[in-house]
Amino acid sequence: MSLIHEIDYGTPASKSERQVTLTIDGFAVTVPEGTSIMRAAMALGIKVPKLCAYDMVEAFGSCRLCLVEIEGRAGTPASCTTPVAEGIKVTTQNQRLGRIRRNIMELYISDHPLDCLTCAANGNCELQDMAGAVGLREVRYGYAGENHLGAEKDTSNPYFTFDPTKCIICSRCVRACEEVQGTFALTIDGRGFASHIAAGMDEGFLASECVSCGACVQACPTATLIEKSVIEQGQPEHSVVTTCAYCGVGCSFKAEMKGDQVIRMVPWKDGKANHGHSCVKGRFAWGYANHPDRILKPMVRDKITDPWREVSWDEAIARVASKFKRIQRQYGKGAIGGITSSRCTNEETFLVQKLVRAVFGNNNVDTCARVCHSPTGYGLSRTFGTSAGTQDFDSVEDADVIVVVGANPTDAHPVFASRMKKRLRQGAKLIVIDPRRTDLVRSPHIEAQHHLPLLPGTNVAMLNALAHTIVTEGLTDDAYIRERCDLDAYAAWEAFIRRPENSPETVAGYTRVPAEQIRAAARLYATGGSAAIYYGPGVTEHSQGTTAVMGMAHLAMITGNIGKRGAGVNPLRGQNNVQGSCDMGSFPHELSGYRHLSDAATREMFERDWGVSLDPEPGLRIGNMLDAALDGSYRGIYIQGEDILQSDPDTQHVAAGLAAMECVVVQDLFLNETARYAHVFLPGSTFLEKDGTFINAERRIGMVRKVMQPRSGLADWEITLAIAKAMGFAMHYEHPAQIMDEVARLTPTFAGASYEKLARQSVQWPVNDQAPDGTPIMHVGSFVRGKGNFYITEYVPTDEKTGPRFPLLLTTGRILSQYNVGAQTRRTDNIV
Amino acid sequence: MPTGSPWSVERGEEIICTHKHLAGAALPILHALQREFGFIHREAIPLVARALNLSRAEVYGIVSFYHDFREIPPGRHVLRLCRAEACQSMGADALAERVRERLQVNWHETSADGRVTLEPVFCLGLCACAPAAMLDGRVIGGLDQTRLLALLDEARR
Numbered sequence: 001m002s003l004i005h006e007i008d009y010g011t012p013a014s015k016s017e018r019q020v021t022l023t024i025d026g027f028a029v030t031v032p033e034g035t036s037i038m039r040a041a042m043a044l045g046i047k048v049p050k051l052c053a054y055d056m057v058e059a060f061g062s063c064r065l066c067l068v069e070i071e072g073r074a075g076t077p078a079s080c081t082t083p084v085a086e087g088i089k090v091t092t093q094n095q096r097l098g099r100i101r102r103n104i105m106e107l108y109i110s111d112h113p114l115d116c117l118t119c120a121a122n123g124n125c126e127l128q129d130m131a132g133a134v135g136l137r138e139v140r141y142g143y144a145g146e147n148h149l150g151a152e153k154d155t156s157n158p159y160f161t162f163d164p165t166k167c168i169i170c171s172r173c174v175r176a177c178e179e180v181q182g183t184f185a186l187t188i189d190g191r192g193f194a195s196h197i198a199a200g201m202d203e204g205f206l207a208s209e210c211v212s213c214g215a216c217v218q219a220c221p222t223a224t225l226i227e228k229s230v231i232e233q234g235q236p237e238h239s240v241v242t243t244c245a246y247c248g249v250g251c252s253f254k255a256e257m258k259g260d261q262v263i264r265m266v267p268w269k270d271g272k273a274n275h276g277h278s279c280v281k282g283r284f285a286w287g288y289a290n291h292p293d294r295i296l297k298p299m300v301r302d303k304i305t306d307p308w309r310e311v312s313w314d315e316a317i318a319r320v321a322s323k324f325k326r327i328q329r330q331y332g333k334g335a336i337g338g339i340t341s342s343r344c345t346n347e348e349t350f351l352v353q354k355l356v357r358a359v360f361g362n363n364n365v366d367t368c369a370r371v372c373h374s375p376t377g378y379g380l381s382r383t384f385g386t387s388a389g390t391q392d393f394d395s396v397e398d399a400d401v402i403v404v405v406g407a408n409p410t411d412a413h414p415v416f417a418s419r420m421k422k423r424l425r426q427g428a429k430l431i432v433i434d435p436r437r438t439d440l441v442r443s444p445h446i447e448a449q450h451h452l453p454l455l456p457g458t459n460v461a462m463l464n465a466l467a468h469t470i471v472t473e474g475l476t477d478d479a480y481i482r483e484r485c486d487l488d489a490y491a492a493w494e495a496f497i498r499r500p501e502n503s504p505e506t507v508a509g510y511t512r513v514p515a516e517q518i519r520a521a522a523r524l525y526a527t528g529g530s531a532a533i534y535y536g537p538g539v540t541e542h543s544q545g546t547t548a549v550m551g552m553a554h555l556a557m558i559t560g561n562i563g564k565r566g567a568g569v570n571p572l573r574g575q576n577n578v579q580g581s582c583d584m585g586s587f588p589h590e591l592s593g594y595r596h597l598s599d600a601a602t603r604e605m606f607e608r609d610w611g612v613s614l615d616p617e618p619g620l621r622i623g624n625m626l627d628a629a630l631d632g633s634y635r636g637i638y639i640q641g642e643d644i645l646q647s648d649p650d651t652q653h654v655a656a657g658l659a660a661m662e663c664v665v666v667q668d669l670f671l672n673e674t675a676r677y678a679h680v681f682l683p684g685s686t687f688l689e690k691d692g693t694f695i696n697a698e699r700r701i702g703m704v705r706k707v708m709q710p711r712s713g714l715a716d717w718e719i720t721l722a723i724a725k726a727m728g729f730a731m732h733y734e735h736p737a738q739i740m741d742e743v744a745r746l747t748p749t750f751a752g753a754s755y756e757k758l759a760r761q762s763v764q765w766p767v768n769d770q771a772p773d774g775t776p777i778m779h780v781g782s783f784v785r786g787k788g789n790f791y792i793t794e795y796v797p798t799d800e801k802t803g804p805r806f807p808l809l810l811t812t813g814r815i816l817s818q819y820n821v822g823a824q825t826r827r828t829d830n831i832v
Numbered sequence: 833m834p835t836g837s838p839w840s841v842e843r844g845e846e847i848i849c850t851h852k853h854l855a856g857a858a859l860p861i862l863h864a865l866q867r868e869f870g871f872i873h874r875e876a877i878p879l880v881a882r883a884l885n886l887s888r889a890e891v892y893g894i895v896s897f898y899h900d901f902r903e904i905p906p907g908r909h910v911l912r913l914c915r916a917e918a919c920q921s922m923g924a925d926a927l928a929e930r931v932r933e934r935l936q937v938n939w940h941e942t943s944a945d946g947r948v949t950l951e952p953v954f955c956l957g958l959c960a961c962a963p964a965a966m967l968d969g970r971v972i973g974g975l976d977q978t979r980l981l982a983l984l985d986e987a988r989r
Contacts, residue, residue: 184886187893201877201892209887444887 004239004254006269006276010038010053010066011080024090037079037090038066048092049101049133051108051126052170053080054219056269056276057179063170064104065130068092076100101134110141113149113165119223120231126221127168151196156206158829159284160217160227162197167224169195173216180277182421184444185209186216197224211816213414214283218266218276227264227284236263243694243702243762244282245343245687246819248573249273249393249415250696251282252762255688260708262286262688272762273393273696279414280830281819288827289686289711293670296712299681304659308681313714313722320638320680321726323663324360327635335634336663337364337625340586341641342578344684344716345692345704347739349577350584350592351720351731352640356619358612359729363597363619364634367586368642369578370622371649375540376571377582377594379549383557384778385785387594388579390556390568391532392698392764392776396423398566400529403431405552406459406538410439412814413536413572413697420534421446429528431521433462434538435811450521454511456811457798460544462518463551464795465507467497469522470558476526477560485557486787493554493790502795510797526559530566537574541812547793557788563779573697575820576687580695583750583765584743589618593747609746612729622648626657636663638723640716641684643672646821667719670823682719683712690715692736699764699775701753836870843868844876848883857884858894862901871902899951906949907942909987912966915952918959927963928952930977934984947988 014034021030024041031040036059038048052063061081068079071089076097079090091097109131116122151164174186174197185208189198200208217225230236236256244251244265252271256264265286269276288294298316299308311319327335338356340349349367356365369377377387384390393416396402402420409417417440424430430448432441441451454462470476471494481490500506504515504522511518525531533556539548552569553562561567573579585592595602603614620628622644628634637658648654658664658677666678675681687694689710693701706715714722717736724731733739737755744753751768763774778784802809814820817830825831837843847868851861858880865876872895881891895901913919913928935943935950942949958964961973967983 185889187889187896189893189896191897191899198889198892198896200888201874202896209889442885444881444885444890447885 001238001240003237003256004241004268007042009042009055010048010050011036011059012055012057013039020084020086022084022086022088022090025092031084033084035084037068037070037077037082037084040084041079041090041092046092047133048079049130050080051130051168051221052172054172054176054221056215056219057172057175060171060175063168065101065134067097067100069094069097098134102136105131105134105136106139106141108168109136109139110143110145111147111149112168114143119166120226120234121166121223123235125223146193148196154199154204155228156204157210157212158206158228159212159280160205160214160225161231162199162205163224163226164196166222167197168222169197170221172219172221173197173225176215176219177210179422180219180418181211181213181215182418182425182445183209183211183213185211211414212280212284213418214267214278214280218278229264233258233261233263239266240705240707241268241703242687242705242707243576243696244278245576245694245704246279246281246285246824247413248575248578248697249413250576250694250698250700250702251278251415252702253278253282255705255707257707262289262707271702273698273700273702274415275419277415277418280817281825282415285817285819285825285828285830286688287829288669288824289688291670291827293827294711295669295671295681295683298683298712301679304664304677304679316680316682317719317722317726320663320665320682320723323679324636324638325727327662328360331633331635333360334362334364334619336360336636336638337362337366337620337634338638339622339640339642339644340365340367340581340584341716342368342575342581343641343687344577344581345687345690345736346577346580346584346695346701346743347692347736348640348690348715348717348720349581349586350739350743351717351724352638353585353592354610354731355638355720355724357606357614358610359724359727361612362615363588363617364625365586365619366588366622366625367578367581368575368644368647369582369586371541371647372537372574373540373571373578373582374587375545375549376573377587379546380553380569380571381594381785382791383550383553383785383789384562384569384783386778387582388699388765388778389570389573389697390562390778391565391570392700393419395565395568395777396420396532398530399423399428399532400566401429401431401525401531403433403525403531403533404438404440405433405533405535406540406542407534407536407572408434408436408438408440408538408813409534409536409572410443411816412574414816416572416697429524431525433459433521436813449524450517452511452513452517452521454513456809457542457800458507458511458795459539459542459548460551460793461502461507461510461795462513463548463555464497464502464793465504465511465515465518466522466525467551467555467558468502468507469504469519470526470555471497472503473519473523475523476558480560481558484560484563484783484788486789489787489790493792496792496794497554507795510795525555530564531556531559531561532567533561533569534572535570536572537812540571543798544796547791550791551793553788554790554793557790562783562788563777563781565777568777571697574814576696577694579697579699580693580701583695583747588621591746592743593749606746609742626653629657629660632660635661636665637661638665638667639674640667640720641669643668643674643821643823645673645677667716668823670827672821672823684719685710685712685715690717690736692717693740693758695765700762701750701758701765701767701774702762703755703758836866836868839869839873839875841875841879844873844879848876848879852883858886858891862895866901869905871905874903907946909947909968910949910951911984911987912951912953912956914954914956914958914962914964914966916955916959918955919963922962924963927975927977927980931980931984934981943988945988948984 014032016033018033059080067076154162239254251274252268267278504518667682749766
């Protein structure tokens with residue numbers, strides 16, 4: 001292990017298909033048209049000195065360090081802003097260029113503190129590197145002239161500082177904020193010698209529009225913008241590439257370490273989901289891992305009114321096993337169950353459902369997707385044949401029309417939102433269907449063509465009205481429908497959707513969105529080119545969630561927007577591994593890969609592998625478990641990494657159900673609210689403390705790598721193993737890789753997954769013999785289920801009405817700095 | 833006129849509204865605001881940003897880039913003395929020294945009585961009749977010490 005130094009090519013890659021051949025320092029090189037001379041030189045391994053260029057942002061040409069000579073052309077053009085041309089001969093190093101560069105460095109250094117040895121960037125400073133590269137030996141201008149060395153440091157942001165004395169005004173931070181993040185929070189204040197970087201109206205980083213994504217810190221070539229953790233602890237010495245444990249974007253990060261201490265998390269440029277970008281949570285809010293609230297010892301108590309007593313792992317596990325076994329003896333096999341965690345790894349989730357099915361001997365297993373995206377799973381599998389989004393995130397780069405339904409990506413999926421905003425700034429059109437005026441509706445340089453602010457609970461009516469418009473105005477892609485869809489199902493649906501109750505004019509009454517606005521949005525979606533739908537819990541966390549998901553699937557099918565880049569229907573999944581926890585068979589009726597328990601062949605495959613017989617009857621869902629607890633037939637539960645008392649609907653019902661149980665086992669990082677009703681607390685481990693995989697919203701299986709030992713002594717998967725063993729069922733795994741091997745063995749869509757492959761590169765399932773490198777875009781050519789299917793999506797108005805006693809209509813949402821119930825983010829500086 | 837009416841959000845919004853349809857509306861709006869109020873009030877920046885769908889930082893960057901945009905109210909009169917090469921060669925530096933002494937101000941400052949703000953300008957295009965100045969938007973060429981001080985006294989009355 002060593003520190004990963006990612007190559008900076010200086011300027012972004014050109015996407016041109018035309019190739020250009022030129023000569024640099026006598027060597028021929030062929031690169032895509034539009035590539036900068038600087039980047040072409042890097043392709044040969046020749047580094048042209050540079051300061052203001054950085055391959056995450058467009059070239060700027062301000063530092064003048066990268067000047068080169070081109071045979072037959074006058075002057076010394078900047079290699080970052082000069083594109084390659086056929087046959088040109090470039091010289092990057094000679095005496096004249098060396099003299100110019102050294103003089104420029106002298107000017108820079110004449111107004112820069114000479115404190116390299118005590119500077120936080122020492123050892124990782126591009127200015128220092130360039131001084132070395134150009135052979136700076138003296139500064140003829142002296143240091144006594146007018147300078148910026150007295151400028152005041154801005155320490156307002158909890159995670160990084162801005163020290164203008166070290167700033168060289170290269171604008172990399174300003175450009176990263178604009179081009180990568182899309183927030184435009186930074187500017188150059190003043191001009192000439194007075195120029196300095198300002199956040200907002202020079203109001204300090206914290207008060208400005210800055211969202212603390214860290215793009216500027218990453219872009220800074222000096223110690224001007226630097227993490228406080230690096231100032232305090234020094235430069236890291238090794239890096240481990242891992243996957244973020246916050247939202248469903250699943251960004252790749254380098255955990256930059258000193259021994260087993262995380263110094264900083266830096267987004268990895270090779271990460272396929274994030275391409276080197278991050279948000280405040282993944283980049284900075286990992287401090288909860290070391291928070292004093294972490295429980296590190298197992299604890300037990302006889303009654304929930306007793307104080308907790310710390311015990312050994314052996315004692316805690318033995319107690320869980322004996323209590324669960326006693327409950328089963330006394331009340332029957334089905335009296336216990338478990339809940340898998342969407343924060344934990346696939347391997348850990350797979351083990352919990354295996355524990356329930358193989359050891360508990362029932363199917364009482366469920367997961368938090370029950371209250372978020374289970375409608376996605378069902379809706380998309382019924383219509384397309386797969387319980388997941390259709391696209392990779394990169395697909396958004398080719399979208400001409402983007403529809404965002406019930407989702408607020410700038411807060412909830414910030415890194416994907418930045419990519420979406422980049423595409424919108426390039427000219428893609430935007431339709432936002434959301435009761436809220438989210439940032440996407442209008443924020444600097446982004447403006448939705450149509451915002452349909454419908455009344456909460458009327459999604460299905462709205463989607464029907466959009467489809468009605470497309471069908472009745474003859475905007476359907478008939479050739480696509482004929483070739484790709486089930487024509488009987490389509491005909492039945494078409495007859496339904498044409499009915500007047502689905503017209504925008506009627507639906508306007510429910511949604512309170514004017515009919516003409518609905519019609520205009522429908523026309524844009526159907527005729528604007530490749531159209532992509534992205535949606536969130538604003539769709540699925542409502543009654544009729546599944547119907548709404550089907551409604552979106554219909555819209556995509558009738559306009560030919562499935563099975564190609566730039567299109568699709570995509571859930572923005574909430575948690576890091578909620579896709580994976582569903583894929584791993586966390587639902588009471590499904591085995592891994594969404595195969596129903598009633599399928600005898602699938603069941604037998606598991607029975608043979610596990611050496612047990614499986615109950616063919618689906619088990620209880622979370623809600624049913626709680627109901628059964630109240631009627632006395634359900635008495636024990638194993639909850640891995642979830643706080644159902646805070647996150648599930650009807651808190652009083654949840655509390656009453658938990659209180660009625662005899663053995664509630666909570667496994668978590670912190671004593672969460674649910675743990676108030678627990679009899680055993682098993683201290684869990686963070687994503688930094690174990691190996692495994694997460695699956696993000698684009699079905700990408702990303703590696704999670706252990707950077708420190710589990711602080712409680714056991715990783716979550718080891719705890720589940722210990723419970724299984726204590727209950728008399730030994731599972732033999734030395735490493736999570738073996739669990740993934742078992743998943744692959746038992747799950748056709750994961751057949752080609754292995755740690756060996758994933759260590760090389762993340763892949764998107766299905767990954768198997770037909771798609772050994774995974775499947776970025778699904779349903780190309782034909783649907784997984786064969787023909788695309790249609791369902792009658794009748795709108796059923798909600799019976800939750802406002803009135804004098806309950807005058808408010810509330811809806812769910814996420815804010816940027818916090819995550820779900822806040823168990824993690826509330827224990828970081830994100831609370832500032 | 834350099835001195836304007838007192839800052840008002842409502843009036844500011846009106847001005848923004850009448851100009852925001854223009855192509856590249858930021859500069860025309862900022863000029864109009866400065867014409868009305870004598871300077872660009874800090875509160876105007878978010879209003880302009882919202883109207884044009886820009887960030888506060890971007891609008892602030894524009895304001896701070898141009899010396900012509902003032903971020904604080906000027907005195908009743910604004911005297912711009914040319915400091916470019918032709919005027920310098922005709923004694924502008926000495927003139928400037930006298931003015932600063934008389935007003936007891938530095939560049940970009942306003943005299944204690946609030947009457948005159950002194951600003952440098954780099955070329956008014958009047959090199960043929962250097963040294964030159966601009967008083968409240970009116971250009972004056974062929975200045976000498978006596979004439980300039982007389983102008984100042986008139987302005988301070």
